[in-house]
Amino acid sequence: MTFKALLATRPDKEISVNLVELNDEDLMPGDVTIDVDYSTVNYKDALALSGKAGVIQTFPLVPGIDLAGTVRQSSNSGFAVGERVLVNGWGLSQTHHGGYAQRARVGAEWLIKIPERFSTRDAMAIGTAGYTAMLCIMALEHGGINPSRGDILVTGANGGVGSIAIAILSDLGYRVIASTGRPNEADYLRGLGAAEIIDRAALSEPGAPIACERWAGAVDSVGSHTLANVIAQTQYRGVVSACGLAQGTDLAQTVLPYILRNVTLAGIDSVNTPQSVREIAWSRLGHELDLAKLQRTITTIGLADVQQVAAGMFAGKVQGRTVVDVNS
The missing domain is CATH 3.90.180.10 (Medium-chain alcohol dehydrogenases, catalytic domain)
Structure with missing residues (x-):
C-alpha cells in the first residue's frame, strides 16, 4: 500500500x-x-x-x-x-x-x-511548541519562580510556544504579561489568560544593559535584542527561559544582569531532551493544560x-x- x-x-x-x-x-x-x-x-x-x-x-x-x-x-x-x-x-x-x-x-x-486525556489531534495541537512551553515553565520552577514572586513575561505571545505558555502559566496562578506585535489580537491573548499586553516594539530595539526591574521570570521564543532587553528588566534572582530565535540568533549584552541581579538564563532544547524529562513534561501537560484554551x-x-x-x-x-x- x-x-x-x-x-x-x-x-x-x-x-x-x-x-x-x-x-x-x-x-x-x-x-x-x-x-x-x-x-x-x-x-x-x-x-x-x-x-x-x-x-x-x-x-x-x-x-x-x-x-x-x-x-x-x-x-x-x-x-x-x-x-x-x-x-x-x-x-x-x-x-x-x-x-x-x-x-x-x-x-x-x-x-x-x-496521555489518556488527549486525542492524537490534541497531542499535535500541543506538539513541540507546547511541549517546549512546558519545559520553559519547568525551568522557571526549578529556579524558584512561583506565582508569589511576581509577573511572568511571555514574548512571541501569539505564536505556538507563547500561546500555550500563557494558558498554562495563568492556570498555575501566575500573572502573565504578553508581548506581541499584533495588538489587534489582544482578545485572543486575554482569552488564554494574559493579564497585560505590551507592544513588542518596547523590547525589540537595542536597549540598556540593565534597566528597571519588571518581571520575575520570562519565557522567550524571540532571541536577539528582545531577549537582551528581557534579561535587563528581570528582577533580582529571576529566571528567563530562552527557547527560540524568531528575531535572530545574536545576543548583545553585558554580564551586569547576571552579577548584579543574580539573573539565570535557562536555555531550553526540545530536540534531544532526555526521555525521562519528556515524560514528566507530557504528564504535566496531561494534567495542567486547559483543553478549552487549547482548542482556541x-x-x-x-x-x-x-x-x-x-x-x-x-x-x-x-x-x-x-x-x-x-x-x-
Missing part, C-alpha cells in the same frame, strides 16, 4: 517540496511503524521547508518535527499495535523522515505514549497547505497552533 507524504528534495541549491506517494520500502529504520493522524507546523518546520538554517541534513526527506498516531506494527515489547503515540524532535526532519506523511517508522526510544489556539490544515502556512510564519501571520491532518 502506498501513502501520501510531503517529500523534500534538493535538485540544486534550492529545496523543492512536493506531495508524493511513498510505500513501506521508503520508510527509515525503526522497530515501530505508525499510522500517522496528525502533525503540526512549528517555526523550526518553517525553517526546514524554506531551506534556512540547514535543518534538513539529508535528502530526500519527509519534513515535520512532530507526529501523532497509532502503532501499526511493533517489534518492541513496550509498544503494542493500536497504542496512541507521539514523537517530538529527535532526528525527525533532520536525518529521519518526519511527520508530514501518513505513515512513519521510528525507534521505540523516541516514542511517548499519548487551533487551526487545522491538510498536507497541501503546509508550505503556505510555513511561509506565513516568517511574515508573522500565524496565530497559535496549526495542526496538519495528514489524511485530508
Whole structure:
C-alpha cells in the first residue's frame, strides 16, 4: 500500500517540496511503524521547508518535527499495535523522515505514549511548541519562580510556544504579561489568560544593559535584542527561559544582569531532551493544560497547505497552533 507524504528534495541549491506517494520500502529504520493522524507546523518546520538554517541534513526527506498516531506494527515489547503515540524532535526532519506523511517508522526510544486525556489531534495541537512551553515553565520552577514572586513575561505571545505558555502559566496562578506585535489580537491573548499586553516594539530595539526591574521570570521564543532587553528588566534572582530565535540568533549584552541581579538564563532544547524529562513534561501537560484554551489556539490544515502556512510564519501571520491532518 502506498501513502501520501510531503517529500523534500534538493535538485540544486534550492529545496523543492512536493506531495508524493511513498510505500513501506521508503520508510527509515525503526522497530515501530505508525499510522500517522496528525502533525503540526512549528517555526523550526518553517525553517526546514524554506531551506534556512540547514535543518534538513539529508535528502530526500519527509519534513515535520512532530507526529501523532497509532502503532501499526511493533517489534518492541513496550509498544503494542493500536497504542496512541507521539514523537517530538529527535532526528525527525533532520536525518529521519518526519511527520508530514501518513505513515512513519521510528525507534521505540523516541516514542511517548499519548496521555489518556488527549486525542492524537490534541497531542499535535500541543506538539513541540507546547511541549517546549512546558519545559520553559519547568525551568522557571526549578529556579524558584512561583506565582508569589511576581509577573511572568511571555514574548512571541501569539505564536505556538507563547500561546500555550500563557494558558498554562495563568492556570498555575501566575500573572502573565504578553508581548506581541499584533495588538489587534489582544482578545485572543486575554482569552488564554494574559493579564497585560505590551507592544513588542518596547523590547525589540537595542536597549540598556540593565534597566528597571519588571518581571520575575520570562519565557522567550524571540532571541536577539528582545531577549537582551528581557534579561535587563528581570528582577533580582529571576529566571528567563530562552527557547527560540524568531528575531535572530545574536545576543548583545553585558554580564551586569547576571552579577548584579543574580539573573539565570535557562536555555531550553526540545530536540534531544532526555526521555525521562519528556515524560514528566507530557504528564504535566496531561494534567495542567486547559483543553478549552487549547482548542482556541487551533487551526487545522491538510498536507497541501503546509508550505503556505510555513511561509506565513516568517511574515508573522500565524496565530497559535496549526495542526496538519495528514489524511485530508
